[in-house]
Amino acid sequence: LALVLGVCAFSAVSAEHTTEKQGAACSDNTPECYAKAHHNPVRQCKQVMDNKATFRHVWQESEAQPIFGTYLWHDEKKKTIQAFGQQAKAINSMNMLIPLQYFCVFNANTGEVIAASFE
Incomplete structure (x- = not known):
C-alpha cells in the first residue's frame, strides 16, 4: 500500500511540474507558444490547403524550417x-x-481549422 501511495504521489508531483513547466514556458502568452502547448493543427491546415489548391505544389518542410x-x-x-x-x-x-x-486560422483550444489558404 505504501508503495502504491508513493507512486501516486510521485505521479501527481510529476504532473504538477509538467504543468508548471508548460506555464513557465508560455508565461508571456505568445500565440505560438499557446498553440504549441494546446492544439496546433498543422496537418489539418495542410490538408485544407491541399484540397483547395487549383495548382500543383510541393511542401518543403523540415525540423529547421517548420x-x-x-x-x-x-x-x-x-x-x-x-x-x-x-x-x-x-x-x-x-x-x-x-x-x-x-495562412491558417484555427482555434488553439479545440484544433478546429477556421480558414486556410494559399495567398
Whole structure:
C-alpha cells in the first residue's frame, strides 16, 4: 500500500511540474507558444490547403524550417490564432518552383481549422 501511495504521489508531483513547466514556458502568452502547448493543427491546415489548391505544389518542410513560421492572435479572447508560412512552392507549366505564402486560422483550444489558404 505504501508503495502504491508513493507512486501516486510521485505521479501527481510529476504532473504538477509538467504543468508548471508548460506555464513557465508560455508565461508571456505568445500565440505560438499557446498553440504549441494546446492544439496546433498543422496537418489539418495542410490538408485544407491541399484540397483547395487549383495548382500543383510541393511542401518543403523540415525540423529547421517548420510549416508555420509566424503566429499572431486572430482573437486572443477566443484563443483563435492565425499562422503564416512560406514552406510551399507552386509548380508552373515549365516545372519551375515558385514560392508561395499561406495562412491558417484555427482555434488553439479545440484544433478546429477556421480558414486556410494559399495567398
